Amino acid sequence: MKHKLLTAIVLGFFAFTANAQTADEIIANYFENTGGLEKWKTIEGMKMSAKLNQGGMEIPLEIIQLKDGRQATIINLQGRVIKQGVFDGTDLWSDNFMTQKAEKSDAETTENFKLSIGDFPDVFLNYKAKGYTVELAGKETIEGTETFKVKLTKKQIKVDGQLTDDVSFYYFDTENFVPLVVEAEVKSGPAKGQVSQIKFSDYQEVSNGVLMAFSLAQGVKGGPSQPIAVTAIEVNPAVDAATFKYPEGQ
Template sequence: MKTLTTFVMACFIMVVGAHAQTADEIIANYFENIGGLDNLKNLEGMKMTAKVNQGGMEIPIEIYQLKDGRQMTKITFQGKEIMQGVYDGETLWSHNFMTMKAEKSDAEETANFKLNTNDFPDSFVDYKEKGYIVELLGKETIDGAETFKIKLVKEPITVDGNQQDDISFYFFDTENFVPIAVQSEVKTGPAKGQTSETTMSDYQEVEGLYFPFSMTQGVKGGQSQPITIETIELNPTVDDAAFAFPEETETEEK
């Protein structure tokens, strides 16, 4: 009888464990652990103040993301403000690092960027309603930590006129159910075909929600840029004019 009871209990644990490891369950636990899905969905915007370590030099940046899709990143370098990835809802633009002039992105890049604005504040919010597909691929060790590997498939993006699947792989820590890494294939540019990797750690509370305050961005197996988040402000007040493309005046052109 004791042997039978032990066997039944072991089977029960296996069934419960298998259920807890479905993709939907992992994502639900993730939302619960970082402060609740409803609280995330109530966010109207975020402002992050951070420093990027570039070759030992710390460069201050500010990142703005709003629920209506508007975004921008402000980089302060050698006394100059350099705007990158500024989107006002229609136009995507950035400063050219060489000429310091504002330049609009082409139609393809703008369309792809606009797709991602649906993901504020998190790609997994309402993922089923958005038609995204999630799949648990098993477990994988990332930087010594055991993780659940989840495949996320979003709307197709356009690359050189051709549609391609937009696929990312998220690695959720098996203890805390928070993502500690995200990987995806680089579709364009010098690193095309390689795997981009973003790592996240040092989750801290901000008004009842938890966010990573330490990150790295780069190519898997290659160089990466450490990013230290200093402050996160929820629902900030942002001047609408900050997102507008700066039209050059006749005097500036001369």
Template structure:
């Protein structure tokens, strides 16, 4: 029926743009509705995801925390030890160095880049206009057999090595369900600089009236991805604030 509708609209329209029958703003509105609604999302205070990744045939458990005030953390349980990555306590960004097994702060540039996304919880598209973000419908694109709307999201720019760099991501929304199945962005720093980061999302499930992907994949375009299986999602979890605080190790 959807295909027939678009075909009929194309016949009636004298404008190529109208054949999309959607605008970027409409797509984002339908996306937020499909996820459970902007009102419910705005009331979230935090999300805890229990997950696992497979490395060398071994399932490694993770706990991922994202809080409304910007604090976040990924806690990894590996061989009886707890390792932390991507921890932000409201001021410092830090994580465990896998070589020294000690906590280390990220440099000022990485911390500043991270802070450009503060306020994105629980979703960068929620009230995106008030954040100064811009959305643009690039067009339609087929992703692994699924027809999608490709949306360009432009956020606050980065400052890297003293130069202003654009902060752009491309979201691919399923054209029928209006849920994102792929996010692409250019890697700006590190060994993969210049390559395209890809995050895939699938197996959406309901949690207390909101919908979240329970299957994720993260990697670099053309080089495969690391699958992450979400086993449980808790909304508004109780978290000890001390878990986020950087502790100098000697």
């Protein structure tokens, strides 16, 4: 009887161990299931074409990101071209929707942005080398799907001159190991104190064989979200440097 009981305990332990996951293993499975690390490492730039649904109106936009940190979101709003979140390698700037003039971000916002330059093409790529830590915070069911909740802690950022922890939570599908939701506390602005939420779905293969989400929805947790439908993702596109240049002399 004792022998049988011991055998059952041992088998139960190994069954539990086989099913257990660490945050590191979840991330490794994520990259493996979306094309493999080697393919992810070949990405030097991306150009995403998408449509933003705002109040029933579809607004075309283009998001360009390069490995050196340069980026731009280009919005076509009823014939007007508006650029948002543009980084030229030194300055972070956006067009003001009201005045249609380019405005540079303040020093704190720019410095916080520079801390994340190494996160392209994925925040979890080489996360240990960047000094980031990950922690499995349990499981949660998101809209009927069981997920692993992974806590990601990056380098501290500044908020009103004070160093503040930069923490976000990623919810990975327990079956496919792809992120379905990411949440983080809003540190400043009108939504300060609320939790931002981005949902990902419709993973498709892009030109280099990597799988990426083609459907996104962003907003605050518990509130309305803004859907974004991606129509195409081009990997390693040719991009004119003038795309990121701040328009001097306005």
